[in-house]
Amino acid sequence: MPRSEPIKAVRGVRDLLPRDRPLWRAAELAAVDVARRFGYEEITTPLIEHAELIERVGEDTDAVAKELYRFEDRGGRKLALRPEATAGVVRAYFEGHLNQEPQPARLYLIGPMFRYNRPQKGRYRQFFQLDVEAIGSGSPALDAEVIEIAITWLHDLGLGEVRMDLNTIGDAKCRPAYLDLLRAYYRPLKDKLHADCQRRLETNPLLLLDCKVPQCQPFKVDAPRITDHLCEECAAAWAAVRRLLDAAGIEYHLDPYLVRGLDYYTRTVFEIYPARAGGSQDALAGGGRYDGLAEAEGWPPTPGVGFASGLDRVTEMVKAVGVEVIAAPAADVLVLPDAGLEVAAAEVARICRAVRSVAVDYEAKSLKAKMRSANKLGARWVVLLSAEDVKQRTAQLKEMASGDQVAVAWDDLPARLA
Ligand code: HAM
Numbered sequence: 154m155p156r157s158e159p160i161k162a163v164r165g166v167r168d169l170l171p172r173d174r175p176l177w178r179a180a181e182l183a184a185v186d187v188a189r190r191f192g193y194e195e196i197t198t199p200l201i202e203h204a205e206l207i208e209r210v211g212e213d214t215d216a217v218a219k220e221l222y223r224f225e226d227r228g229g230r231k232l233a234l235r236p237e238a239t240a241g242v243v244r245a246y247f248e249g250h251l252n253q254e255p256q257p258a259r260l261y262l263i264g265p266m267f268r269y270n271r272p273q274k275g276r277y278r279q280f281f282q283l284d285v286e287a288i289g290s291g292s293p294a295l296d297a298e299v300i301e302i303a304i305t306w307l308h309d310l311g312l313g314e315v316r317m318d319l320n321t322i323g324d325a326k327c328r329p330a331y332l333d334l335l336r337a338y339y340r341p342l343k344d345k346l347h348a349d350c351q352r353r354l355e356t357n358p359l360l361l362l363d364c365k366v367p368q369c370q371p372f373k374v375d376a377p378r379i380t381d382h383l384c385e386e387c388a389a390a391w392a393a394v395r396r397l398l399d400a401a402g403i404e405y406h407l408d409p410y411l412v413r414g415l416d417y418y419t420r421t422v423f424e425i426y427p428a429r430a431g432g433s434q435d436a437l438a439g440g441g442r443y444d445g446l447a448e449a450e451g452w453p454p455t456p457g458v459g460f461a462s463g464l465d466r467v468t469e470m471v472k473a474v475g476v477e478v479i480a481a482p483a484a485d486v487l488v489l490p491d492a493g494l495e496v497a498a499a500e501v502a503r504i505c506r507a508v509r510s511v512a513v514d515y516e517a518k519s520l521k522a523k524m525r526s527a528n529k530l531g532a533r534w535v536v537l538l539s540a541e542d543v544k545q546r547t548a549q550l551k552e553m554a555s556g557d558q559v560a561v562a563w564d565d566l567p568a569r570l571a
Contacts, residue, residue, distance in 0.1 A: 165270075165278030175480035176468050180310060181263055184283045187306045188261040191298065193285060196260045198241040200267075204233040210240050210417045210449050214360070217415075220268040234267035237415065238284035239443065239459060240450065246288050247452045256289035257457075263464070275435065275466045285440075286459035288447075293390045296421040296442055296458050297397035303425060303438045303460050304403055310467065311476035314428035315437065317404065320380070320411035321391040322359065324419045325445060327384035332358050334377045342372050362410040378409040387420055394421050413439060417446040421458065427470055437470065438462035482531030484512035486570060489523045490538040497543040501536060501563055508567045509534075527553065534570065 162168065169177055188195070204223050211217040222234035235241055242260055245251075251258040262284045269278055285302055287295040300317070307315055323331060335358040343351055347366045354361060362373060383391060398405055405423070413422045422441035440460025447455035471478075486509045490498035495515060502511045512530070514523050520537075527535045537549040542560075550569055551558040561569050 163278070165272035167277065167279075171483070172480075173468075176471060176478045177464065179478045180464055180468050180471065181283075183309045184261070184263060184306055187302055187309060188285065190305075191259070191302050193259040193261045193287075193302070196242060196245060196262050197264065198235075198238065198245050198262065200235055200265065201232045202235055202241050202244070204231040206240050206244060206450060207233045207236060210446055211415045214415050215270075220270050222267045222269055236268045237266055238262050238264070238282060238461060239286060239415075239417070239446065239457075242284065242286050242459075243288060243443075243446055243452070243455075243457060244450060246455075247447070252289060252453075252455065257287040257295060258289055259287050261285045275463075275469060277465055281464040282461040283464060284459065284461040286457060288457040288459075289455055291390075291444060291456035293393035293421070294397055296390075296394045297401060297403075299440060299458055299460050300398065300423060301401055301403060303440070303462060306462070307425065307437065307467065310471050311474060312427075312437070312467070312470055314474075315425050316406055316428050317423055317425045318408040318411050319395075319398075319405040319421070319423045320408050321383065321387060321394075321420050322412055322418055322422055322441075323379050323383050323387050327382060327387055328359075328379070328419075331377065331379050331382040334382065335359070335361070338376055339372065345369075345372070357416060359412045360414075360416070362412045363414055373410055376410065380407075380409050390420055413441060417443045417449060419444040423460070425462070435466070436463075437466055480531075482510075482533070484530060484532055485509040486511040486534045486536060487523075487527045487530060487532040488513040488536045488538065489520070489527070490515075491540060492517055494538050494540065494543055498538055501538060501548055501566070504563055505536065505566050505570055508571045536566070 204221070207217055207221060217236065221236055224232055226232055242262060246258055264281065265279050266282050267279050270276055272278060283306065285299055287299055304317070322328065336354060339346070339354050339358060339361055343354060346354065346369050350361050350364050350369050361369065362376065411422055411424060418441045420442040423439065424436045425438040426435055427437065438460050442456070442458040444456040446457060447453065486505050488498050488502050488511060490513065498513045502513050505511045514526055524535070533553055535551045535553065537551060542548050546563045547560050548563060548566065549558055550561045550566065
């Protein structure tokens with residue numbers, strides 16, 4: 154019989170091991186903390202949605218057209234693994250009647266997203282996002298608020314050196330005329346564009362500005378700028394957002410060609426990069442306003458704004474800049490019984506667990522080897538148990554740092570460890 158290969162993880166997904174988790178936990182806790190400080194509440198939505206929910210809001214974008222994990226369940230339903238959270242959060246806002254509560258609903262979510270893209274460092278097929286949404290208000294103050302949340306979170310994690318690109322892409326009133334200008338500009342250049350851009354030129358010309366393919370780059374610089382063609386309302390909102398960011402002391406870089414990959418955006422759009430990077434694959438966060446999304450999903454027209462940030466990239470960056478996250482030891486106390494004393498060891502562990510985290514080393518190995526494990530685990534104390542100790546309901550308590558060892562009655566252990 155040929156031996157089969159051991160089964161490995163699916164391409165593009167990865168495990169977060171105990172050695173990775175302390176940094177991830179620190180990033181998650183910092184996110185929860187900043188969300189709470191701004192009055193945002195946690196929401197959890199399913200990882201699976203009707204494919205139509207996702208497709209309706211971005212049928213021409215890569216995340217949907219090429220990267221969607223789409224499947225049929227056993228009942229023949231067409232489902233998708235969520236590639237992002239916003240569409241689902243907006244659906245939940247209506248289904249959960251959050252629209253009938255004080256507005257806006259301020260919501261955050263941390264969880265996995267799925268995109269079938271080409272895996273590389275910082276780009277995975279399952280990745281995690283912190284997603285923040287303010288739904289039910291069109292106030293530009295909320296655009297600035299969610300940006301401040303993103304910047305504050307990164308800053309709290311030691312990532313103060315970031316660059317934020319900022320733009321507006323107008324709304325249903327002013328954008329159509331601008332898109333006509335954009336089409337008129339690009340049509341004579343059509344043959345020089347790559348295939349997707351040639352097609353999008355007619356269907357969704359805004360995405361031409363988001364194209365990263367080298368052959369399309371030279372034409373961007375002379376393309377008409379939406380900021381020169383905003384309607385009165387969009388121009389006022391655009392000025393207000395910048396005023397609010399200035400007042401908050403948040404720096405931004407105006408990029409008139411920033412349009413974002415998902416096509417539900419209106420007005421404000423932004424992306425945050427490490428200070429010394431370029432190119433979209435390095436974005437730490439991105440977001441914007443999406444006043445047409447609710448309606449695209451079939452719900453009453455409702456404005457919203459938000460962002461998402463990739464925890465995979467953020468934690469990688471925290472590691473790269475050398476911010477240290479001290480991992481708590483797996484257990485404060487390690488109980489080391491001699492062979493055959495499992496029942497007594499479990500009882501001693503139970504007693505110590507009243508005040509400390511406790512693990513028992515049940516492996517049959519030498520005391521020296523057990524002490525090495527205790528050191529590796531970072532235990533502060535070991536509790537040595539021999540048959541003689543068990544008879545007298547005592548144990549040898551050893552403090553690892555000092556090496557001091559004393560005999561202690563089992564019932565006195567909590568007091569000694571407290
Ligand atoms: P997005 O720009 O597609 O926006 O993704 C946001 C962030 O998720 C990116 O900046 C990046 O950090 C991370 N990310 C995206 N794809 C991957 C990947 N394959 N591997 C690792 N990290 C990745 C959205 O998802 C919108 N829903 C944001 C939003 C919320 N807009 C309004 N509200």
